[in-house]
Each structure stands twice: as structure tokens, then as C-alpha cells.
Amino acid sequence: MSPGPRVNDPREPIAERRHRLGLRLSSVAQQLAVLAAVPLAPFLAVIAYSFYGDLTALTRNPAGQSLAPALERLLVDMVLLGAVLAVTLWLAVTISRSIRYPLLRLRAGTARLARGELGFRVAAGGLRELAALAEDFNHMAERITEANARLKSSRESFRSLFERGPLPCALSSVRSGGFLAVNDSWLALFGHAREQTLGRAASELSLWADPGQNEGLSRLLRERPTVRNFEARLRRADGGVLDTLLSVEIMALEGEPVWLWMVTDITARKRYELAVSRLNRELENRVARRTAELSQANRELEAFSYTIAHDLRAPLRAIDGYSRLLARDCGSQADLQEGAAHGTDRGRRHLERIHVNVMHMAEMIEHLLAFAHVGRGAMKHSRVDLQRIMGELAQECQPEGARVDIRVGSLPEVSGDASLLRQVFQNLLANAVKFSSRADSPLVEVSGWEEDGWVVCQVRDNGVGFDMDYAGKLFGVFQRLHRADEFQGTGVGLAIVHRIVTRHGGAVRAHGEPGRGATFTVKLPAESPPECEDCPNPAMDAAHA
Amino acid sequence: MDVLLVEDNPDDAELTLMALRDCEAVGELVHALDGAQALEYILAGGPRACRNGARLPKVVVLDLKLPKLDGLEVLRRIRSDERTRRLPVVVLSSSDQESDLRRCYEQGVNSYVVKPVGFEEYLERVSQLGRYWLALNRTQRPEADTEPPASRV
Known part of the structure; x- marks a missing residue:
């Protein structure tokens, strides 16, 4: 008996399979009972017939004379009966062996399986069908064992997930x-x-x-x-x-x-969150405090600038005014006293020097104010067309009398405060023109390019140049590398350049050689980051520059 | 009165008055030494007040940095008084700060002139100023004011 596909179907529930096996077992037992009855029937008929003959013989011989032969036949019958019984017994034993025992074994197996002894297997034997049945049973027990093992391991893994x-x-x-x-x-x-x-x-x-x-x-x-x-x-x-x-x-x-x-x-997380928010609060407080300090400093600086603008100019005006009036008076006296002409001339010259110095100081005040101004105030960012600005400046910076060849190459756009950047290049260009004006053929070249998110702009001249030893002084306020009688100036222009470029997040470098000109390189971020308006550079730090 | 000069610095005042006298157009000059004195001249209430606005100056030349009341405050008071709100006021200051310019124009100043340091330039600028406001410019006479004084309570 080959097991059908359904028997092997592992998806079939175990209970159902067990039930189907039981049904098959009972039908096999019935068939075997019928099979056993068929060979017994002729023997029983023979015995019955034999007894019937014996009884007939006894009744036909009332005198019982012929009991002996009858008994003989009875004996023969008894022997026959014995033989029949022996055969029957043999048959019974044989049938038991091949049918009942396997059936009992199967029953015992089922019971042990039910008790959970999944390792138990039924020995094969007996009739072919019964052997197949045992095989099926064992197969089923195997499947149950496997399923159980899977269940157990899955439960174990979930348990260990939970436990560990x-x-x-x-x-x-x-x-x-x-x-x-x-x-x-x-x-x-x-x-x-x-x-x-x-x-x-x-x-x-x-x-x-x-x-x-x-x-x-x-x-x-x-x-x-x-x-x-x-x-x-x-x-x-x-x-x-x-x-x-x-x-x-x-x-x-x-x-x-x-x-x-x-x-x-999340206790630790909460604690960190709390710490972070406390830190943030502290930081905000600190920023607010610093901002307040800064705006206080700015207000003071404002007052300071105002004082310079207003109060330092007034005495200068008075000095100039009265020295001019004095010059007028001297002039009229000189007309009267011809002999003192020489002394009057000297007096006039001294008064002239007073005037020149007053005007110089007035200029310094003005430039200092301008310098303070570029460090304060909000920057208005926009796209700045350097090409256009340089074109305009090249004409403005042309000195009276002497011609300076100003060549402006192609320049990129940059992001920044247009008026501040204009001042940067105005100062650089004016410087270049000033210091090259005494060259045989004064030449100022402006060039620019972009590299790695920076806009680089260079102003080069063929003027007097400077000694690189003093390059560090170049961008300081009131720092000059030339005597006043060589080149005029207050020494604020480059400080203003430095300040504006720094405020834009850029850098300015100078390179020079005495007698061979100077090159100023301005590097600005192509896209300027938004400046923190609460923290403008205080103008004071320029004094340390 | 032609010009009321409000100036605390005696040297500046002397130079300014000198320059103003140089131009022929200027008749009577009054010099106030601070803002409070200036308001006494212009507005009623002070001992030297101009009576009923009849003798208001043709132009007020006002310094900004003054003791007591500063120039901006003087300007504000002039502009907030009905009698003087059209009075020509010229600020003459050392300051060329953008913020000062803005505040003055916001208060309705008629002109803003920066004092130069150089003497010749100063004289020239102030005489120009005098000539402009006294000879060239037409000022509305106080009695021609269309606002009836009765409208004020």
C-alpha cells in the first residue's frame, strides 16, 4: 500500500490524520473477521454432519448391540474434531499474529503518542495493509515530532527575546x-x-x-x-x-x-535635554548681555565720533580763522612798515604752515570719522557689478594734469554692500594712482577672476612700491610708509579697505617692492554670508590692527 | 531783526557774525548763546521776547550742539508753535553725520549747512547763506499769515 499524496501532506492537521488512521484500522479488523470465518465454516459443517450420522446409527439400533462401531466412529469423529480444533487453533494463532498483534501495537502506539511520547515508533509486520498502516503511523509520528520541535524552538527564541x-x-x-x-x-x-x-x-x-x-x-x-x-x-x-x-x-x-x-x-535623555535647554538659555542670556554691551559700546562710539566731528573741528576752525585774520593784519602792517618786510614774510610763512596743518588735521578727523563709519551701520547686500564700478572709478581717480594709464580688465560680479565695496576700490585705485604718478609712464592695472567660491580682484601699479618689511603696518589706522612731503595722505584709506573687506568675510593682501610698484589683492566670498548685524566690528579694534 | 544766530561757541559766533556783516543784505543781527535764550527771543514768555511775532527774524541760523536745549529741540519747538512753524531755520553745524541731517529734515529744517574748517571757505559759505536768505529768498510776512490767531485757545 503506497501512501497517498494526502497522507504525506505536511500541512494536514495532526488530529485529522490521527482520526483518519483510526477509521482505517477498524475497517481492516472487520474484513479480517469475515476472512477468518470463511475457512472455519466447512469444518463446522463436517463436524455437524458426523454427529448427525452417529445419532442416526444409535437410533436405528435400539438394542445398542452395535454401540461399539458407533463408538468407534465417535472416536474417529473425536479425532477429526480434534484435528479440526487444532487447525482452528492454528488459524486463530496465525490470524492473531498477523492481524491482532499489529493492531494492538498500533493501538499502543497511538496511546503513547497521545501521552506525548513522540519518539515511539511502531514495528512493521503482519499483513501488507497493516504494515503500510504502521508505516503511515510512524510517518505521522515523525511529522508531529518535527512540528513539535519547530514550535518548541520558535517558542524558545521568543522566550529568549523576552527574557534576555x-x-x-x-x-x-x-x-x-x-x-x-x-x-x-x-x-x-x-x-x-x-x-x-x-x-x-x-x-x-x-x-x-x-x-x-x-x-x-x-x-x-x-x-x-x-x-x-x-x-x-x-x-x-x-x-x-x-x-x-x-x-x-x-x-x-x-x-x-x-x-x-x-x-x-529616557531619564538620561531628559537630563540632557534639560541641560541643553539650560545651556541654550544661558547662551541666549550671554548673547543678549553681549549684544547689550556691544550696542552700549556702539552708542559710546557714536557719541565719540560725534564729539570728534563737532568739538574737534570747532577749535581748528577758530585757529584757522584767527591765524587768517592775523595774516590780514600783518599784511596791512607790512604796508606801513617797509623795513620789516623780511620779518613779515616769515610771519606769513608761519601762518601759512598753521593753515596747512589745520587743514591736514581737519582731513584726518574727516577720515577717522569715515573709518569709524564703515565699521558700523548695517550692510545692504546686493549683487555688485565690479566692472561698472571700476569703469567709473578709473575716470574719477584720474589726477589733474598727469595722465595715468588705468587699464581695467574683465571683472566678475560679487555679493556685498555696493557703496562700501565702491569705497574699497576707490581707495585702492586712488592709492595706485597717487603712488605711481611720479613714474615715467604711470600704469595701473585692474584684473579679477573667480576661484573656489571667491572673487579675487587685483590692483597693480608701477609706482614707488614699498618695503615688504613694513607690509604689516600698511592696513593700520594713521600708518604711513611715506613722508608727508613725498606723498600726501592721512593713512586711513587702507585701514578702511581692510575693515570693509573683513566685514564682507574677505581678505586683503599687499605685495610690493621699493621702486617696482605694489599689488593689492582683495579676496571676497562670491556669495557673502549674512552678517550678524548685532555684532558689528567695533571701530576700536582697528586701533590694534 | 534780520538774523537770529544761535551759537554757543564765541569764536564760531564771531566768525559767523563777521561773515554775515560782510554781506550788505544783513541789517539787524541778534546772537543767542544757547537754545533757551533763542526760544526766549522767538516765542513769547521770555524777557527779551519778540512781541506777538511781529519782529520775528527773517531767518534763524541754528547750531546743533548747544547747552541746555540742543539745536534739534529748539527746531522742534519752533515747528510746533503755530506762530513760528513756517519760520525759515538754517542749521549751521560742524556735523556732517547722516543721522543729524536726517533728524533735522524730519523736524522740517529749511536748509542744512556744514561748517567748513577753513577760514576763507567758512566766510564764503556764511555770506552766501546770508545773501540767499535775506536778499534772494522771499519770506512770508507774519501779518500775511492766513491763520487767524483766534483759532488758538
């Missing part, structure tokens, strides 16, 4: 509230012993630091089967309070509804 997982988990009975199982992480988190926890409810363990939260969670769980990341403050065995995110969901465990609790400890 890093997430603190617990199961509690919905009916009683008592904990049914807790894992090691849970115990480690809360500091309770396992036996202390099991069977007790969360409230009995004083797990809730804030009982109001317990009510809140219960309310949520009445509305839905799952609550995720409920912020709860839970108490440890030692009284310490934890900030946690609690996830709770309902599930069935062996038919009983249970809550599965999962806890994420």
Missing part, C-alpha cells in the same frame, strides 16, 4: 493586574527581585511616581488596544524616579488576556 532582550518587558494579567512574567532588563531597571514582582500589580509595587499618569494610561487603554510611547514617571525600588516612555498592548497568553509592557528609559 535589552528592552525592559513585563506581562501582567488584565484580570488581576498582577505581573505574570518580567525580564531581566525590567528587573535591572526597577531594582526589584523577580519573586517580589511576580503576582503583584504595578500599584502594589508603587511603580507609578505619579498615580495620575496611571489613570491617564488606563483611560487610553480603554479606548484602544495599544498605547505607544506614553511618557510616564516610574519609581524604582530604591525610590529613584525614572522618566520613561511606556508602550502597552493587549495580547492573549494561553487564552488569558494579558498586558505586554515595554519600557524605554
